[in-house]
Amino acid sequence: MYLVIGATGHTGTVIAKRLLAAGKRVRVVGRDRARLSSLVTLGAEPFVADVTNSEAITKAFDGVEAAYVMIPPDLAHPDYAAYQDQVTEAIASGVAAGAPGHIVALSSFGADKQNKTGPIAGTHRMEERLKKIPGLNALYVRAGYFMENTLAQAGAIRQMGVTAGPLKADLKIPMIATRDIGTFAADELIRLEFRGHETQELLGQRDLTMEEATAVIGKAIGRPELQYSQISYENFRAFLVQMGASPRTADLMIEMSEAQNSGHVKPLEARSQRNTTATTYEEFVGEAFVPAYQASSAAARA
Numbered sequence: 001m002y003l004v005i006g007a008t009g010h011t012g013t014v015i016a017k018r019l020l021a022a023g024k025r026v027r028v029v030g031r032d033r034a035r036l037s038s039l040v041t042l043g044a045e046p047f048v049a050d051v052t053n054s055e056a057i058t059k060a061f062d063g064v065e066a067a068y069v070m071i072p073p074d075l076a077h078p079d080y081a082a083y084q085d086q087v088t089e090a091i092a093s094g095v096a097a098g099a100p101g102h103i104v105a106l107s108s109f110g111a112d113k114q115n116k117t118g119p120i121a122g123t124h125r126m127e128e129r130l131k132k133i134p135g136l137n138a139l140y141v142r143a144g145y146f147m148e149n150t151l152a153q154a155g156a157i158r159q160m161g162v163t164a165g166p167l168k169a170d171l172k173i174p175m176i177a178t179r180d181i182g183t184f185a186a187d188e189l190i191r192l193e194f195r196g197h198e199t200q201e202l203l204g205q206r207d208l209t210m211e212e213a214t215a216v217i218g219k220a221i222g223r224p225e226l227q228y229s230q231i232s233y234e235n236f237r238a239f240l241v242q243m244g245a246s247p248r249t250a251d252l253m254i255e256m257s258e259a260q261n262s263g264h265v266k267p268l269e270a271r272s273q274r275n276t277t278a279t280t281y282e283e284f285v286g287e288a289f290v291p292a293y294q295a296s297s298a299a300a301r302a
């Protein structure tokens with residue numbers, strides 16, 4: 001039996017489907033049974049639980065051979081760091097009790113740093129906690145900047161006529177499509193060849209600056225003149241709170257942006273065939289961003 005935590009999320013859905021297609025028995029964990037239904041239709045076993053509930057997550061690990069674990073985002077939580085640690089402890093309790101031989105854990109580039117990295121520090125603490133479990137084989141996937149994070153730019157373009165964010169315009173960052181993370185994690189879970197505690201960065205198809213990403217977006221939506229505007233951290237904080245993030249979460253997101261801008265958070269691995277993934281940003285924009293932008297524009301006209 002395989003266990004997938006966060007099975008209705010971007011990476012978890014890909015992993016669950018890929019494992020099922022490979023003929024594996026899969027238990028999928030989520031807070032909403034209805035959202036699990038599409039995976040149940042494909043043959044998955046549903047398990048409804050809150051990821052902070054240690055007792056429930058421990059039950060979810062019963063009879064599990066291997067698992068995919070991650071901290072599902074909850075940006076509205078009043079204390080996001082404490083929430084991350086609750087989820088980590090619930091997962092660690094489940095792993096210790098269920099004793100799966102292997103787990104793949106979603107982490108982040110920058111998780112090598114202990115602090116001053118915003119929410120990335122929570123993935124560092126998760127890695128360190130899981131390393132304390134005897135006999136566990138774990139692969140920590142330190143993924144780059146999600147391409148999906150740029151979907152919010154659809155609203156910025158509609159409202160301000162530019163893309164905008166706190167990152168430096170010329171800062172090169174590894175951008176990755178979450179489906180590529182899911183594909184990599186699922187394949188590792190099928191092979192189960194990793195031993196001990198290993199880390200693996202996933203850097204996407206190539207590094208991009210926000211200026212370069214904006215040029216790709218502009219070309220795809222028919223606005224080749226589109227520009228990127230670096231906004232202040234305070235304006236970024238106000239935007240996050242307006243979008244539903246708690247003030248403490250917004251502060252962590254600012255800290256993460258500062259860490260990227262300063263170089264405190266950066267990839268450690270040289271780009272290689274193993275850590276380079278397939279989906280280009282052009283493909284992502286065409287398949288995901290353009291429809292989101294068109295829907296945003298349609299909603300504004302309604």
